Amino acid sequence: MPASIVIATRESRLALWQAEHVRGRLEAMGEQVELLPMTTRGDQILDRSLAKVGGKGLFVKELETAIEDGRAHLAVHSLKDVPMTLPAGFELAAILEREDPRDAFVSNEHASLNRLPDGAVVGTSSLRRVVQLLALRPDLHIEPLRGNLDTRLRKLDDGGYDAIVLAAAGLQRLGLESRIRARFEPAEMLPAVGQGALGIEIRRDAASLRDRVEALTHRPTQLATLAERAVARVLGGSCSTPLAAYALWRGDELELAAALGDPVRQQRPLLRVASRTRVESAADAERFGASVAEALVAQGAASYLSSAAAA
Numbered sequence: 001m002p003a004s005i006v007i008a009t010r011e012s013r014l015a016l017w018q019a020e021h022v023r024g025r026l027e028a029m030g031e032q033v034e035l036l037p038m039t040t041r042g043d044q045i046l047d048r049s050l051a052k053v054g055g056k057g058l059f060v061k062e063l064e065t066a067i068e069d070g071r072a073h074l075a076v077h078s079l080k081d082v083p084m085t086l087p088a089g090f091e092l093a094a095i096l097e098r099e100d101p102r103d104a105f106v107s108n109e110h111a112s113l114n115r116l117p118d119g120a121v122v123g124t125s126s127l128r129r130v131v132q133l134l135a136l137r138p139d140l141h142i143e144p145l146r147g148n149l150d151t152r153l154r155k156l157d158d159g160g161y162d163a164i165v166l167a168a169a170g171l172q173r174l175g176l177e178s179r180i181r182a183r184f185e186p187a188e189m190l191p192a193v194g195q196g197a198l199g200i201e202i203r204r205d206a207a208s209l210r211d212r213v214e215a216l217t218h219r220p221t222q223l224a225t226l227a228e229r230a231v232a233r234v235l236g237g238s239c240s241t242p243l244a245a246y247a248l249w250r251g252d253e254l255e256l257a258a259a260l261g262d263p264v265r266q267q268r269p270l271l272r273v274a275s276r277t278r279v280e281s282a283a284d285a286e287r288f289g290a291s292v293a294e295a296l297v298a299q300g301a302a303s304y305l306s307s308a309a310a311a
C-alpha cells in the first residue's frame, strides 16, 4: 500500500469542498489522503480585475510549486480556472463528472434577468458574462464583483447590486442553492469552458499516481471539456477574452457551441458558432474544438481579439 496522497488546495470554502470531494472519492478506492491548505496570490488580490493582474494562473501557481517541491502530490481545480496550456511538467490526470454547467441569476428582489427594472445594476467581473448580459439586456449597468462566493453574496446582500451572476455548480457545492433565483439556459448565457467540472493536476512524471487517479475520470465530461478547451487554446484566449464554449452529448454526437464578444466594445454583436459531430477519442474532441475555433476566426474573431491586445 503506497503512502498517503497529499492534496494541495486553496483555502476558500469552494476549493476545500472540492478537495474534500476528491479525498472522499480516493478514499473510497482504498487510498489514504491528506489535505495541504494554502493561500494563493489570486486569493489575496481582491481589488483589481483578474484580467489585469495576471490571470487565472494566479490561483494555481502556488499549488503547482507545492507539487513540484514534493510537499503535495496533486491539486484539485475547478476546470474553468485551469489555463488552457499547463506549465511544462504538469498534466491533468483526471476530469471528474460535470455537475450543473449553467450560470445562476442571484438576487434578493428580482426573480429573473427579464424582470430586472430598466438600468438595473448587475455584478460580475467575468467578461464572458458581461458581453452576454449586455446582449440580452443592453440597458443594464454592469459593475465589477470579485472575491470568493461568500464574499460576492455578501456584497449583494449589502445592497451594492440588484443582482449578480455566479456559477450554479459552486453555489450547489456549498449548499447555497436556495440563493439561485433562476438558471440561465446555455442558449442565452453560454457557460465558460470547463464550467461545472473538476480537474486533477499532477506532475507529468508521477506515473504510478496517474494510474491511481485516472480512474476518477468521467469519459463523456473529459471529451466534452477537451473540445471546449481546444476552442480557447486555438483562439489564444485568456481570461481577458469574453469567450464561452459548451459541449453537450446528443447520443454519440457532441454538440459544441461557442460565443465570442469584444472585450472593449462590449455591446458589439457576439460571434456564435454551433456544430455537432461524432466524437470517439480525445484527438476527435480536440480536432472538433479547433474546427469550431476556426469557424469563429472565419467570422472575424481576430478583430475581436485584437481589441483585447490593444486595451
Ligand SMILES: NCc1[nH]cc(CCC(=O)O)c1CC(=O)O
Pocket (backbone or CB within 6 Å): 078, 079, 080, 081, 165, 166, 167, 168, 169, 170, 171, 194, 195, 196, 197, 198
Ligand atoms: N471563477 C471562479 C470560479 N471557479 C469555479 C467556480 C464555480 C464552480 C465551477 O464552475 O466549477 C467559480 C465561481 C463562479 O464563477 O461563480
